[in-house]
Amino acid sequence: MTFLFFLSSGLFLGWSLGANDAANVFGSAVGSRMIRFTTAAIICSVFIMLGAVVSGAGAAHTLGKLGAINALGGAFATALAAAITVYAMSYMKLPVSTSQAIVGAIIGWNFFSGSNTDFTVLQKIVMTWVLCPILSGITAVLLYKLVGWILDRAGLHLITLDGMVRYALIAAGAFGSFSLGANNIGNVMGVFIASSPFSEISFGPMIFSPVQVLFMLGGLAIALGVFTYSKRVMMTVGSGLMPLTPVAAFVVVIAHSIVLFLFASEGLEYFLASNGMPTIPLVPLSSSQAVVGAIIGIGLLKGGHQIHWRVVGKIACGWATTPAIAFALSLFTFLLAQNLFMVKVFEPISYQVTPPVIEKLADMGVHDHMLKGMEGEVFSDAEVFKDSLREETDVEDSHLSMVVDLSRKFYLEVDLDRLDMDQLDLEPQQLEALNKLNGKTYEYSWQLTDELTKESKNWAFREKTVLNKPYNRHLETQFEQLFRAFSIL
Amino acid sequence: MLSAGKQQHSLFGKKNQVIQDIDHFFDLVSDSSDLFGKLLKVYLRNGKPTDEYEVCLQQLCELETQADSLRRGIKTFLYEKTLIPDFRRDVLRMLEEIDDLIGAQQALAFALETETPYFPKEMHEGLLDLQSIASRCVDHLLLAARAFFRDIHAVKDHSHKVIFFESEADLECTRMKRMAFSSDLELAQKTHIRYFVDRIDGVANMAEDIADSLTIYAIKRAM
Numbered sequence: 001m002t003f004l005f006f007l008s009s010g011l012f013l014g015w016s017l018g019a020n021d022a023a024n025v026f027g028s029a030v031g032s033r034m035i036r037f038t039t040a041a042i043i044c045s046v047f048i049m050l051g052a053v054v055s056g057a058g059a060a061h062t063l064g065k066l067g068a069i070n071a072l073g074g075a076f077a078t079a080l081a082a083a084i085t086v087y088a089m090s091y092m093k094l095p096v097s098t099s100q101a102i103v104g105a106i107i108g109w110n111f112f113s114g115s116n117t118d119f120t121v122l123q124k125i126v127m128t129w130v131l132c133p134i135l136s137g138i139t140a141v142l143l144y145k146l147v148g149w150i151l152d153r154a155g156l157h158l159i160t161l162d163g164m165v166r167y168a169l170i171a172a173g174a175f176g177s178f179s180l181g182a183n184n185i186g187n188v189m190g191v192f193i194a195s196s197p198f199s200e201i202s203f204g205p206m207i208f209s210p211v212q213v214l215f216m217l218g219g220l221a222i223a224l225g226v227f228t229y230s231k232r233v234m235m236t237v238g239s240g241l242m243p244l245t246p247v248a249a250f251v252v253v254i255a256h257s258i259v260l261f262l263f264a265s266e267g268l269e270y271f272l273a274s275n276g277m278p279t280i281p282l283v284p285l286s287s288s289q290a291v292v293g294a295i296i297g298i299g300l301l302k303g304g305h306q307i308h309w310r311v312v313g314k315i316a317c318g319w320a321t322t323p324a325i326a327f328a329l330s331l332f333t334f335l336l337a338q339n340l341f342m343v344k345v346f347e348p349i350s351y352q353v354t355p356p357v358i359e360k361l362a363d364m365g366v367h368d369h370m371l372k373g374m375e376g377e378v379f380s381d382a383e384v385f386k387d388s389l390r391e392e393t394d395v396e397d398s399h400l401s402m403v404v405d406l407s408r409k410f411y412l413e414v415d416l417d418r419l420d421m422d423q424l425d426l427e428p429q430q431l432e433a434l435n436k437l438n439g440k441t442y443e444y445s446w447q448l449t450d451e452l453t454k455e456s457k458n459w460a461f462r463e464k465t466v467l468n469k470p471y472n473r474h475l476e477t478q479f480e481q482l483f484r485a486f487s488i489l
Numbered sequence: 490m491l492s493a494g495k496q497q498h499s500l501f502g503k504k505n506q507v508i509q510d511i512d513h514f515f516d517l518v519s520d521s522s523d524l525f526g527k528l529l530k531v532y533l534r535n536g537k538p539t540d541e542y543e544v545c546l547q548q549l550c551e552l553e554t555q556a557d558s559l560r561r562g563i564k565t566f567l568y569e570k571t572l573i574p575d576f577r578r579d580v581l582r583m584l585e586e587i588d589d590l591i592g593a594q595q596a597l598a599f600a601l602e603t604e605t606p607y608f609p610k611e612m613h614e615g616l617l618d619l620q621s622i623a624s625r626c627v628d629h630l631l632l633a634a635r636a637f638f639r640d641i642h643a644v645k646d647h648s649h650k651v652i653f654f655e656s657e658a659d660l661e662c663t664r665m666k667r668m669a670f671s672s673d674l675e676l677a678q679k680t681h682i683r684y685f686v687d688r689i690d691g692v693a694n695m696a697e698d699i700a701d702s703l704t705i706y707a708i709k710r711a712m
Contacts, residue, residue, distance in 0.1 A: 033574035158580075158638045158710075161509075162573045163504050245710075246576055 001373075003197055007073050009080040011221040014188040016086035017098045018048070018225020021184070023233035024095065024256065025176030025288040028249035028295070029169040030231070031238010034162075037231050043170060044177040044230075045223030051181025052219035053212050069109055073343035074334070075192075080392075081105040081330035085322060090229060092238040097286035100125055105408055108330030113346035114381035116404045122323075128321055132285045135263060135292025140255035140294035141301045143306070147251055165246045172253040179260075181219055189218035190223040216321035236349050237291055241315075242299045242306040253280030253300060257291040267468060273466035289319065351379040351407040360406055360446065364397050410445040414438050424478060429458040434482075445483050508565050510559050511584075511638065517556040518587055522627040522692075524549050525594040529601075529620050529689075533613045538602045546598050553591045560584050575580060579706040583634060586699045590627055593695060597688050606681045619661045619689050626654040626669045626696040633703050637710070644707035651700035658693035662686050 026040040063296070069075050082101040091097040103121055110117040151161065181257050198213040208216065238244060244252065261268060264285040272279045292315055299307035337343040353374045361371070369391035379385035385407070395403055412435045433455035442448050452459035461475060462468040528545040532538065538546075563584060567577050608616060633647035669682040 033571070036571065152642070155639050157508050158573060158576065159504050159508050 003192070004333060005039060006076040007192055007217075009076045010188055010192055010218065013079045013083035013086070013098075013102075014089065014221030015217045015225035015229075016083045017184055018045075018227075019090040019229035020086050020096060020225075020228040020233050021098060021180055021287060022048075022177070023237040024291045025253065026169075026173045026230075027095070027234040027237025027291065028244055028252040029173055029238070030234045031236075031240070032244045032246050032249040034166050034169055034246045034249060035173070037234070039170075040173060040225045040234075043174050044226045047174045047177035048181035048222050048226065049216065049219040050183035051178035051183075052180075052215045052222070055178075055182040055253065068112075069106070070347045070349075071344045072107055073337055074113070074341070074345040075079040077333035077337045077345050078102070078105040078109050078330055079188075081108065082326050084329055085326040088325070090233050092314070092318065093232045093240065094315050095237055095292060096234050096318050096322045097128070097189065097288050098184065099286065100128075100319075101326040102321050104326030104329035107323070108333065109346065110382075111327075111329055112334045113349060114383070115349055116348075116382035116386075116401060116408070120400065125323060128286050128289060129281065130479045131283050131314075132259070132289040133296065134203060135254055135283075135285070136290040136293030137297025138298070139259050140248070140297035141254050143258070144248065144251045144298050144301060147247060151247065162246060167248050168250050169246075169253065172250070172257065176253065176257060181222065184222070185215045185218050185295050185485045188222065189214050189239040193447050234309065236315075237295070240286035240311050241308060242293045244295070244298075248298050252291060252294040253407060255294040255297070256287065259294075260285055261285060269466050270470065280467055300418065347378060348407045349382075351382065351385045351404060351486055352377065352409055353403075353407050354443070356444065356447065357403075357407050360450075361403060364402070366395065366402065368393050368395050370394055371403075406444065408444060408445075409443060410483065411488045412442045412445060412448050412483065413464040413488045414440050414442075414448070414486055417480075424481055426478070427458045429456045430478075432456065433459055441488070445479075448482065449479060450488070503566065503570070504572070505571075507563055508638075510563055512635070514556055514559045514563070514584065514687070515587075515635055516590055517559070518551050519628060519631055519664075519675065521552045521556070521591040521594055522624045524552065525598060526620050526624055530600050530617065532601050533608060533616065536607075537605055543669060546602060549591075549595050549598055553595050556588055556591055560588050576706070579709065580637075583637070583699065583703060583706065586655050586702070587630070587634060590630075590692060590695055590699075593692055596693075597685070600685070600688070604681070606685055607674075607678055608682060608685075609672060612665060612682070615665045615668065616686070616689070619658060619665060619686065621655050622658040623659055623693040623696070624690055624691040626651050626658060629654065630696040630700050630703075633700055634685060636706075637694065637703060637707055641711050644703060648700040648704045651696050655693045655697040658690050662690035702710075 015297050022041070022044050026035065026044055029035040029154075030040050032036050034417070069078060078104075082098070082105040085101040086096060086098050089101075103125060107117055109115070110453055114451050155165070189456055192214060193211055198210040199479070200210060201208045201213055238249065240246075266282065269279045292312075296307060309360065322364060334345045355375070358375075359372050374388065374392055379388065379389070382404050385404055389395050389400055389403060416434060416436065418439050419434075430452075433452055436455055437448070437451055440451075442451075449459075452462075458477070461472050464472070524545060528542060530544060530551065531542045535542070564581050567573065567581065573580060629647050629650040633644050633651065636643035636647055665686045666683050669679050669686070672679070674682070
């Protein structure tokens with residue numbers, strides 16, 4: 001029952017995501033009246049569900065940052081704050097980035113719980129606002145010119161062209177919906193994987209794992225959002241920003257997909273690297289911002305007279321305020337949950353410099369004898385700890401976050417009985433290494449990482465290269481699962 | 490006709506059918522213009538409606554019915570399948586206005602039959618020239634209309650031709666009226682001739698108005 005209560009905020013976030021993000025894949029098609037809203041909603045829902053269940057990225061992406069939230073109540077309040085923010089933006093018919101709402105709420109949690117915030121995330125968000133629309137706009141302009149050139153030579157009948165564009169919009173929308181489901185289900189349901197009470201379900205020859213059942217539920221919530229509330233944002237994207245012709249609508253969808261594929265696809269990066277080709281630098285991109293950028297790009301190509309700049313201004317304000325609103329709202333939801341509903345929103349975090357930390361830092365090239373003077377002092381707030389480090393030691397600013405992270409107390413006890421082997425997917429050598437450490441306790445999470453790395457090369461991170469990225473990420477997820485299972489907070 | 494299209498099962502098949510129907514509709518309009526030319530020749534040769542005239546008139550009425558039915562079928566199909574949402578209204582208005590061209594020529598043929606106007610022999614050649622120019626206006630309009638569907642950039646060129654021939658028709662019309670009013674005919678006959686000359690010239694004027702609209706539709710489509 002408690003689980004279902006907590007799950008409700010995840011489902012609400014799913015609903016909000018469906019209400020807002022469906023516009024990125026079908027907005028231009030519905031807004032240009034090429035596809036009926038009902039048709040778009042049905043296709044979108046079906047493919048979102050398929051994407052979520054068949055290729056749900058699980059705890060990946062933004063959720064990696066959510067993983068830091070160490071209490072289910074905190075996850076509930078974080079998701080709730082993000083969901084309310086996205087809902088409010090959808091109400092105002094503005095396309096926004098759901099991930100940014102979640103990041104804003106997570107920073108709120110960090111602030112509330114006194115955890116360390118990685119400010120590069122914030123830098124990335126600001127970079128997205130600038131880079132994404134520009135890249136997308138340029139791509140849309142080039143593509144629009146190319147499509148125009150081809151159509152001029154093809155001499156297609158208006159009705160033939162109409163039919164082709166219609167089918168192309170449906171195909172692009174279906175593909176986009178599949179990706180939407182696959183990439184975002186982790187944001188919606190990821191935090192609940194560990195505590196999911198669902199069991200395996202089979203429909204004839206198909207067997208759904210408990211995680212897939214959970215993702216199906218999340219997918220359903222997204223689909224419901226698409227059906228009940230996505231038309232508002234769709235109309236802004238499709239006709240509110242500027243009237244779109246069917247061909248322009250198609251170019252917008254394709255330009256947005258190309259930009260996301262070229263500049264945000266780790267799969268492409270891996271493919272290029274594995275074939276000895278130069279890789280394209282990955283930049284943080286948002287689907288909503290890519291779509292808006294593509295529309296404005298085409299509008300500017302046509303002279304800019306048709307663009308409704310007031311709507312553009314509103315959308316830009318929405319982008320800038322989304323993380324801020326989510327941040328503020330999350331503080332409010334944490335306060336409410338903690339003080340009114342007596343729900344634990346975070347497990348207390350403490351930071352302490354001890355000899356093992358000083359030794360570890362020395363190994364990593366941070367030598368500061370002043371750190372010894374801080375031994376024994378316990379801090380419960382990362383920012384206060386950082387201030388003390390600045391005052392009492394000579395640690396460079398660039399190393400502060402590293403010192404804070406390594407000093408974070410994380411009591412662990414290796415107990416193999418607490419592991420869900422199906423979820424962990426361990427190699428025999430990894431299991432053997434874990435067995436050797438069974439029963440041991442640790443003060444810091446990095447101590448377990450170091451010991452396991454010593455025990456087996458299967459627990460060791462590889463050199464940071466594009467080709468090693470998937471391996472290292474998989475290992476990172478395994479470590480996170482270990483920490484969660486062995487935590488004795 | 491679109492009724493044939495109804496036998497097609499796939500949407501692709503039906504779309505091809507509607508494309509054929511649109512082309513066929515333009516063929517009918519072009520035929521109606523030629524038929525009216527023939528009808529006028531028959532009338533001038535005999536000075537009154539004859540059996541041959543009645544046969545031509547009958548054919549013109551059939552063309553008109555067929556074109557009407559095609560236009561309605563196209564309209565229903567475009568709305569039912571929500572095709573070309575952005576240009577549907579423009580396309581349907583264009584088809585309706587072009588259909589009116591057949592109606593105008595049919596009405597003129599009926600007026601000739603019922604009012605049997607007297608045209609002096611020296612005016613016959615001029616009248617046939619005027620009709621021929623009006624007919625060329627219609628032909629170029631149809632080329633512009635076909636281009637609207639397949640080659641948007643050519644619409645302007647064909648529309649320009651329509652405007653050119655419409656001016657030629659105006660000149661011919663004025664020349665004919667001047668000829669009528671400087672003759673020794675009764676005032677009633679002169680007025681009657683002017684009425685028919687204006688109505689033949691009216692076809693060219695209608696074609697010009699449609700060409701103007703078509704140019705705007707083409708600009709909208711290119712945007």
